[in-house]
Amino acid sequence: MATITILGTGNVGQHLAKALHSAGHHIVQIYNRTPAHWQELMSFLPKTTQFTTHLAQLLPHTGLYLIAVADDAVAAVSQTMPAVPGVVAHTSGATPMSTLAKHPRRGIFYPLQTFTAAHTVHFEQVPFCIDALLPADAAFLQNIARTLSPRVYAITDEQRRILHVAAVFANNFTNHLLAIADDICQTNGVPFEILKPLIAETLKKTEQQPPRNVQTGPAKRADVHTITQHLQLLETQPQYRHLYRILSESIAKMYHGNLKLPFPE
Amino acid sequence: MATITILGTGNVGQHLAKALHSAGHHIVQIYNRTPAHWQELMSFLPKTTQFTTHLAQLLPHTGLYLIAVADDAVAAVSQTMPAVPGVVAHTSGATPMSTLAKHPRRGIFYPLQTFTAAHTVHFEQVPFCIDALLPADAAFLQNIARTLSPRVYAITDEQRRILHVAAVFANNFTNHLLAIADDICQTNGVPFEILKPLIAETLKKTEQQPPRNVQTGPAKRADVHTITQHLQLLETQPQYRHLYRILSESIAKMYHGNLKLPFPE
Known part of the structure; x- marks a missing residue:
C-alpha cells in the first residue's frame, strides 16, 4: 500500500x-x-x-x-x-x-x-x-x-489527447444532443419522458456492437422526404435546424460515401 | 382481447x-x-x-x-x-x-x-x-x-412529428457521435473500449436528471484553450473537426447566450 x-x-x-x-x-x-x-x-x-x-x-x-x-x-x-x-x-x-x-x-x-x-x-x-x-x-x-x-x-500523452477528444464526442456532445431533444419536446409540449427508453436502448446496443453497425434513421436510409419534413418542423429553431442538417450530412457521408442530401440550407 | x-x-x-x-x-x-x-x-x-x-x-x-x-x-x-x-x-x-x-x-x-x-x-x-x-x-x-x-x-399527429424529430437527435445523432468517437480512437490506435464506462455513465445521469443540467466539458466551461487543442488534433479529419466546432458553439450558445468561441474555422 x-x-x-x-x-x-x-x-x-x-x-x-x-x-x-x-x-x-x-x-x-x-x-x-x-x-x-x-x-x-x-x-x-x-x-x-x-x-x-x-x-x-x-x-x-x-x-x-x-x-x-x-x-x-x-x-x-x-x-x-x-x-x-x-x-x-x-x-x-x-x-x-x-x-x-x-x-x-x-x-x-x-x-x-x-x-x-x-x-x-x-x-x-x-x-x-x-x-x-x-x-x-x-x-x-x-x-x-x-x-x-x-x-x-x-x-501515452498522444493517446490520452486522442481519448480526450473522443470522450468529448461520446459524452459532452451526445449529452448536448439529448438536451436539444429535451428542448424540442418541451418547446412543443411533448413529454421528453417518452424518449427515455429509446435512449437507453441505443446505448445498450452500442455496448454490444460497434455504433457504426447499429446506425438507424432517415439519414442512414438516405430518406430525403423525411429529412425535408423534419427540417420544415425545425424552421422556428434555426440553430437546431442547422445541426440537424450537418449531422444528417455527416451520417450520409459515413454510409453513402460522398452523397450530398439535396435539401436546402 | x-x-x-x-x-x-x-x-x-x-x-x-x-x-x-x-x-x-x-x-x-x-x-x-x-x-x-x-x-x-x-x-x-x-x-x-x-x-x-x-x-x-x-x-x-x-x-x-x-x-x-x-x-x-x-x-x-x-x-x-x-x-x-x-x-x-x-x-x-x-x-x-x-x-x-x-x-x-x-x-x-x-x-x-x-x-x-x-x-x-x-x-x-x-x-x-x-x-x-x-x-x-x-x-x-x-x-x-x-x-x-x-x-x-x-x-396527436403534430406531437408525433415533433417526437420523431427529437428521436432523431436522441437516437440517430447520438449513435453517430459514438461512431465518430469509435472512428477517432481506431484511426489513432486507441481502444474505444476505454470510453464505454463513460458512455454508460452519461446515459445513467440523463435518466435521472434533465440532460441540460448535467452537461460537462470544455465548451460548457468555455475552455477555449482545450477546444483549440482538440481542433488541432482533428486537423487530418476535417469533417469531424467541423462537427466539433459546430457542436461546441451550440453548447456555448445554450449555456453562455450568444458567446461565440474565438477559434478559427
Whole structure:
C-alpha cells in the first residue's frame, strides 16, 4: 500500500481520496488553496492525515503526489510545490506530462470518467489511463490504479489527447444532443419522458456492437422526404435546424460515401 | 382481447405479431407482398392464422388492421386494401393519420423504439403513441397497447412529428457521435473500449436528471484553450473537426447566450 498526498479537493480529488483510503492506502496529507471540503474529508480520513493550504508545507515522502486540480491550474501547482522524493502525477485528460517537467519522477493518473457532485463514482468501472517518465514509476502508478479498478491502461500523452477528444464526442456532445431533444419536446409540449427508453436502448446496443453497425434513421436510409419534413418542423429553431442538417450530412457521408442530401440550407 | 390483422412482416410487424399473440390477441391474418418471414411466424402463431400476399384477400372483421410496413409504403397499402369494418392503424412515426383517409375508422399505433433484427424487444419498456379519428377507436387502440406496455400516450399527429424529430437527435445523432468517437480512437490506435464506462455513465445521469443540467466539458466551461487543442488534433479529419466546432458553439450558445468561441474555422 502506498503513501499518498492529494493536491486538490474538487470532485476528482475528493472522490479519489475516499477511494484510495478505502483501498488501504495511507493518505498522509491533503492540500487545497482554501479549506474547501476539508470537513467532509476529515470525517472519514484517519486523524493522522494532515491538511494544508500552503504548498511549501508539503511533507516529503517516496510515495505518490496526486495533483487533482483544474486543468489550467496543474502547471502552477506543479511548479510552485517543492521538489519531492516521490512520484508527482496529475489526473487531467488534457494536460501533457511535460507540464510536470520540474519533477524527475512524473506521471499521469487519469480516471476517464465524468464526475458530478451528485453521483456516486463506482471506481471499479472507471478506466485508469496511466503513464510515467520512468518504467518503474509507471508500474508503481498502475499498481495503485489496480487497487481501485481492473480497467488499467498504459496510455501515452498522444493517446490520452486522442481519448480526450473522443470522450468529448461520446459524452459532452451526445449529452448536448439529448438536451436539444429535451428542448424540442418541451418547446412543443411533448413529454421528453417518452424518449427515455429509446435512449437507453441505443446505448445498450452500442455496448454490444460497434455504433457504426447499429446506425438507424432517415439519414442512414438516405430518406430525403423525411429529412425535408423534419427540417420544415425545425424552421422556428434555426440553430437546431442547422445541426440537424450537418449531422444528417455527416451520417450520409459515413454510409453513402460522398452523397450530398439535396435539401436546402 | 382483439381480433388483429397485421400487414407487413418486417422488423416491426414480426415483433408486434409475436407480442400481440403472446398477450392473448387473436391474429387472424398476416399480409405481406412476399412470403418473407412467414415460416418464422407460422412456427408460433396458431394454425388458424391465415397468410396472404394479396390485399384483396384480407378477411373482414371489426378488430384492428395494423399496417406495419416501411413509411413510404403506408399510403399505397392503405389505398389498395379493401374497405374494412375494423380500425385501420399504422405504426409509423413520420406518417400523418390522413394517409389512411380512405378508412373512416383510422388511427396510429406507434411504438417509439429502435428495432434491430438482432435485438429482442422488451415491449413492456416501449412507449406506445396512440391516436385515432374517433374517440372510441382511440380507447380501443390504447387498450390493445396497454396489453403490451404500461407506457401508453395519447399523441396527436403534430406531437408525433415533433417526437420523431427529437428521436432523431436522441437516437440517430447520438449513435453517430459514438461512431465518430469509435472512428477517432481506431484511426489513432486507441481502444474505444476505454470510453464505454463513460458512455454508460452519461446515459445513467440523463435518466435521472434533465440532460441540460448535467452537461460537462470544455465548451460548457468555455475552455477555449482545450477546444483549440482538440481542433488541432482533428486537423487530418476535417469533417469531424467541423462537427466539433459546430457542436461546441451550440453548447456555448445554450449555456453562455450568444458567446461565440474565438477559434478559427
